[in-house]
Amino acid sequence: MIVDLPSTTTASIAKKLVRLRSDTGSMALTRVLTLVVVVDEHEADAAIETANDASRQHPCRIIVVVTANRRGAARLDGQIRIGGDAGASEVVVLRLFGPLAAHGRSVVTPLLLADAPIVAWWPTDPPKNPGADPIGEMAQRRVTDVSRARGTPRSALGRLAAAYAPGDTDLSWSRITLWRALLTAALDQAPFEPVTSVTVTGGSDSPSAELLAGWLAKRLRCPVTLVPSRKGTGIISVRLDRVSGPLDLVRPQNGTTATLSQPDRPERTIALPPRSDAECLADELRRLDPDEVYQDALQAGLGDVTHSRRTSTEAQRSGLTPSVSQAREDADRISREAKVSASSAMVEAPMPTKSDDPGQVEKASARKLEKARARRTTS
Numbered sequence: 001m002i003v004d005l006p007s008t009t010t011a012s013i014a015k016k017l018v019r020l021r022s023d024t025g026s027m028a029l030t031r032v033l034t035l036v037v038v039v040d041e042h043e044a045d046a047a048i049e050t051a052n053d054a055s056r057q058h059p060c061r062i063i064v065v066v067t068a069n070r071r072g073a074a075r076l077d078g079q080i081r082i083g084g085d086a087g088a089s090e091v092v093v094l095r096l097f098g099p100l101a102a103h104g105r106s107v108v109t110p111l112l113l114a115d116a117p118i119v120a121w122w123p124t125d126p127p128k129n130p131g132a133d134p135i136g137e138m139a140q141r142r143v144t145d146v147s148r149a150r151g152t153p154r155s156a157l158g159r160l161a162a163a164y165a166p167g168d169t170d171l172s173w174s175r176i177t178l179w180r181a182l183l184t185a186a187l188d189q190a191p192f193e194p195v196t197s198v199t200v201t202g203g204s205d206s207p208s209a210e211l212l213a214g215w216l217a218k219r220l221r222c223p224v225t226l227v228p229s230r231k232g233t234g235i236i237s238v239r240l241d242r243v244s245g246p247l248d249l250v251r252p253q254n255g256t257t258a259t260l261s262q263p264d265r266p267e268r269t270i271a272l273p274p275r276s277d278a279e280c281l282a283d284e285l286r287r288l289d290p291d292e293v294y295q296d297a298l299q300a301g302l303g304d305v306t307h308s309r310r311t312s313t314e315a316q317r318s319g320l321t322p323s324v325s326q327a328r329e330d331a332d333r334i335s336r337e338a339k340v341s342a343s344s345a346m347v348e349a350p351m352p353t354k355s356d357d358p359g360q361v362e363k364a365s366a367r368k369l370e371k372a373r374a375r376r377t378t379s
Helices: 010-024 041-055 098-102 104-111 153-162 177-187 207-220 277-286 292-304 312-317 324-348 358-378
Strands: 002-005 033-040 060-067 075-081 090-097 118-121 141-144 168-170 197-203 224-229 235-241 247-250 257-261 268-271 305-307
Touching (some): 010 075, 010 090, 033 041, 041 060, 041 090, 041 277, 060 104, 075 098, 090 098, 098 104, 118 277, 153 207, 153 292, 168 292, 177 257, 197 207, 197 312, 207 305, 224 312, 235 324, 257 324, 268 324, 292 305
Parallel strands (some): 033 060, 033 118, 060 090, 197 224, 224 305
Antiparallel strands (some): 197 235, 247 257
16 A cells, blocks of 8 residues: 655644554554664665565564755645555655755654664765764664765775774675675585685675675685775675685676585585665664674775785786686586486386385285285185
8 A cells, every 4th residue: 555645744644644553553563663764865766665575474564764955945745655565564756846855854753663773884985974864863774885986995995994883784794694604614624724815806896705705804814805896796706825725716797596615525506695775774674782893894904905916807817816718617517417426316216016015915805815814704
């Protein structure tokens, strides 16, 4: 259900929510938080869809503050979405016009859930200082996305690092959760040797590659080099050098499967699909305490990362990074071998014997019962 409230006030919107609650049931009693989304008109629909998907894991009230035309008279257009149009939440869309566009906090405050945590999310270009933003000041968690910010990822992350406050996080950090988990699991297995150096290959426009390199630099305390690849390629590979040989985790561009290889162990293919914005946002809504690991990677780790002047192609040719084409061939070979092994197992499986046939077994059981009855009758 979608209810439009043009040229309205926050008091009218709050009263309408109460009436809808009495008509449709206690839809707000199970809400665990308030998610405030700050976005412009062009990105509003995509942001609402992402927030709806994320809310299926964390039912909440979603308040979308849409900065519309700043010219003209002050006006507030409201919209309420519930039921199938709101996922597991109730969505309140506030379109601010004229001078009112600069007073988002005043408009949002009357619609917050009582005694519920507040999370602020900027899907596009974030403020330079999220913690000092009027809406960010009242939030326990502030979620940005520097992949959509103006300028280079390094400069955008630098601004976030300078203005960091407990509770800040970024979707670029959530996008590398699976990479961090796989690398940690690989290092938890023998041989238990220290990592002497790390090389990360990622898109020149990827803040996730920067954060992954910063996290590795902080945690492993060894030289970390970031090799740039073409824009839009994301994270391609990570090489961890050890005395026994390198540990390589490679995911070709736009792939969903990665190849993990290390000395004296068979190569493995691992599912490593890119994470959607809804998945990443749901992760950030799961915790409301400060993320110290993100803080360390952002403020301490990024400064220790060396940026290579070589391209990813040059680094592969020189052997500094794993070959992506070779990793793709290895993944295809492992897949073919798995299919052949499965087919062989099916061919070699023994055929059921007559005694295994359910009908034959049932008849044999009946004959035994008849013989038993005959013996009892005779006796």
